[in-house]
Amino acid sequence: MLTPSHNPQLIRQSKIEQALHQVDIEQEFSLVFQPVIDLRSRRTVAFEALARWSSLELGDVPPCQFIPIAERIGLINRLSTHLLGKALMIAADWPPHISLSFNLSTHDCASDEVAEQIVSIIQESNFDPRRLDLEITETAIMQDVVKVQHSIDRFCRLGCGVALDDFGTGYSSLSQLLSLAFTKIKIDRAFVIGIDENPVSYKIVKSLVALSRDMQLECIVEGVETREELEALISLGCFFVQGYYFARPMCHSDINGWLKENSMAGDVSEASVKR
């Protein structure tokens, strides 16, 4: 019989947990930034900050592995607040038309105290909250919808945008989700993979785009990797996109160079961008 100590996945999780218990957040965590592109102007309009962990013991650990464990052991708030402060500091140097998107954990929004802490960090940063979008993932919202709603309202009052991240991947009640005061939705890359040849994905994105338009929510499509996917999205009238096709997440010191070039991988200008 296989005991937990022989299960490689459980062993890995336990190693991550141990390493997180003694992590030096400031030293081991960093941020990378992925551009969000407006297909109408072909310009970068924002960067999404993404957390990276380079563990002294384990090397690079991807967010999908460390975030759930950081949430479980109660480290996530400390991590989010530290990284948010850092992201705001970096973004303060950007041109004023460039926004920042930052991922919060639902745990950050499930307590009034933590939400207030986040509000204070934003206020103390001197970064215009209207240039900030906070992203919250769909999958976990329903666990404490009332508290999350409270936090979203609080962030909106401050002037921030609030984006529903990974839309379509959870099993949330649609009406309950859309009753929250989101200002944007982000369509998960699961629906974008092969959208040019998969009629089901195409129809799903088509209806999500229509839904966002009806709800007057801005819509951002994540995970565009190929020219064919991009063209399918353009034909659906999508405006805002992110993905490896344009740029991988980059280190903050590369941002100025990227904005100067701002060539959008050349290919976008050839595509028939709808205006």
Ligand code: G
């Ligand atoms: O949950 P969220 O959608 O914020 O996750 C973003 C993650 O997806 C980041 O870790 C980022 O590196 C990754 N990512 C960004 N663009 C692409 C892409 O085009 N393809 C794939 N496979 N991953 C991407």
Ligand code: MN
């Ligand atoms: Mn995100």
